[in-house]
Amino acid sequence: MIESADAIETGTVLKADLCIVGAGAAGITLALAMRDSGLDVLLLEGGREQLDPRAQALMEGEVADPALHSPPVFYRQRRLGGATAIWGGRCVPLDPLDFEPREAVPGSGWPIGYEEVARHYPAASRLCEAGQGSYSADGALPTGTPPMFAAALGNGVTAEGLERFSCPTNFGTRYRARLAHARRVRLITGVNCTAVRLQAGGRQVKHLDLATLDGRRLQVQAQAVVLAVGGLETPRLLLASNDVHQAGLGNAHDVVGRYYMCHLAGSVGMLKLAGATAAVRHGYERSDDGIYIRRRLALTAESQRRLGVANMVARLHFPAVSDPGHGSSVLSGIFLSRRLLSHEYGRRVANAKDGGLKPALRHIGNVLRYPHDAAGFLTHWLLKHHVAPRRFPSVILKNRANRFSLEINAEQRPLAESRVTLVQATDALGMPQLKVDWRYHRADIDSVGQSLQQIARSVAQAGLGEYTFDEARLEHDLTCFGAYGGHHIGTARMGTDARSSVVDADCRVHGVDNLWIASSAVFPTSGQANPTLSIVALSLRLAEHLGPRLCGRPLDAAAAVA
Incomplete structure (x- = not known):
């Protein structure tokens, strides 16, 4: 059932077994996975089915350095479907290496293994409508498809990894009918969670405070609560919920909002390839299941460990647009x-x-x-x-000269000083606005430089041509456009120690028995991948965790969303 908060009387107390706050990719995935669980599921969305400028304005805030980060209102959508209403559709899994503690990335290491997320990637890929096949060129492309280059790369560099592309699918429009027809899922639009209220001891969520833009005040009482409001709204809501814990919910050790990551991105250097232009497959191709895919350059896990660098991928890109x-x-x-x-x-x-x-x-x-x-x-x-x-x-353009820049998408190390905080200014509902202070470390730049040098050696040794870049300009090239897009990661990170994390391995907020988080806020590290596919996969994993806890039986999340 789908309804508007406009039809609900002020002062109403809504009740459910499971309340999910936020109807973007994470929230909709979780609601679909739980729809046949036998539980009463309440899914709340602050926006409407279409973009409402007044609702969107609730995301406004400050940035410490406008040159490094766009205003918080950009890249996010307070509407049914969330940011999937505007995303580009790129689907990329995290790598096994991303889950390991790495000396090159201080603070790295997930409390769960790669397989815990990877087993949900096929279903996540289907939900994103990016197909269900392999994320390697060898497994995804039709037999006989030529390689990316005429000669094989070596020396720890591979061109076998690929990215798949969604339609791109707006989860709000694509899965609206499923939500509407789900007997025990109630989706309410136009209602915003303004605070998570705890019982006196602080161990349980007592209720949620809700508000609408026309002045209605409501509450939710639920057996379990999942915040699925994204990497910026999650810390905002936790920090603003400070009636029991003065520093904010889950913030006993001042971790909420810290370790904020995006990706370093930019077009770097010049790759001059020898031979025929037709021998270079730099554009999009169709996989066996009809999905647009694109190959990338990357260092193997062994090469990353040997060189002591963070994760990074590079796509063949056209030269600088501004240069005629x-x-x-x-x-x-x-x-x-x-x-x-x-x-x-x-x-x-x-x-x-x-x-x-x-x-x-x-x-x-x-x-x-x-x-x-x-x-x-x-x-x-x-x-x-x-x-x-x-x-x-x-x-994608024909390249008559066989010259390309490399478009970089690189991991950054989690930094405690890279963070989001609350400011005195409030939105139309009275909630404090955010201030975003995104930072990176010089070691992140140096890591990309070492990886690019390795790519240059590989290209030369394979006899493919020459790759050069200006090391003195590298930091400028990777930061001149600021943090990359809507990749809001790490602000409520996952870990085993409450002194350095916000949620445990099951995404439950430390110290609160019935509160979970579903978003890229819980990622301990960013890896090289756009986060959407992994957000959906982790939401499916969370559904399987909640099944036995809430309804006393296991759930098959993949079957539930098929």
Whole structure:
């Protein structure tokens, strides 16, 4: 059943066996997995089914350095489906190495093993509509598909890993009917959790305080509560819930909101490949199950351990858009229309120095010189990206010169001083707003540099060509656009010791018997992967943990969401 909070009288106390706060990828996954459990499940969403500017404004806040992090209102959506309403669809699993304690990444090591998450990746991939096949080129591509390069890479570098792409699927629209028809799932939109209230001893959630933008005040009483509100709203809600614990819920050791991670990202250097351009497969391909996939460069686990570096992947990317020397009418057209692009991509182009009138005229000259290229690209982009039900993921261009930059997505080490805190300013519901102070360590930059040097050696030894980058510019190239997108990770991290973590191995808040967290907030480290696929997988794992505890029998989460 789906209803609006507008139809509920103020002062009402809602009751359920399980209350899930937040109807994004994590919350919807968990609700679907629990729908046949025999439990009464209450799923709360602060926004509406469509974007409501007033609800979205509740996410506004401050940033310590606007050059390093976008305003908190960006990349998040307070609506049914959450950020899946705007994501790009990239699905990538974490690597086994990410779960291990690593000397190169202080504070690393998950309290669970890789298999605990990996066994849920097939079902998570299906929910994301990214297929159910392998995340390696050898297992996903049709037999006989040529390799990424004409010669095999070696020296600890591989091009076998790949990323799969969702449609991209908006969980709110895709799974609305399932939620509506689930007999014991009640989804209420337009109602926001403003505080988690504990019993006097602090060991149990007593009730949740709820509020609507029209002034209604409600409560929820539930046997179990799961906060599925994302990597920024989770610490905000925990810190604001300070009636029993003055420092905030789960924050006895000042860990909530700390260790905030995103990913370091940017286009770095120049890869000049020898041989025919047709021998380089740098774009998107279709897997056996019809999903868009793309291969990447990465260091093997053995190579990462040997070099003492953090995790990182690199994609073959076109040269700098702002440099008209690329001779591409399409790239010049993108640069000239940069202020019409989405926030993430527009920011990356608009922040580049345009150099004034002369470079602008060269960009216009590129467009005029190769009009057929631009027309072909626009036709493809309209039909394959905007019209097709499975969207072509991003801009891929013919590369006549066999020259590429490397697009980096790199892990950063968890830092206690990288954090989110509350400020005095409040939103329309009276909740304190957030201040985001995202930081990285110089060692993160050096780690990427060592990994790129290893890629350069591998390319040269394979006889493929030459990769070079300016080490003096590396930090600028990786940070000039700030923290990467909506990868909000680590603010309520998982661990066995309450002095350095917020939740235990089952994602239960330390010291509170009936409160769990489902989001990338619980990731102890970021790895190289976009977090959505692992968020969904961990939500399925949480469903299987809650089954025996709440209804006295095991649950098959994969079967429940099939």
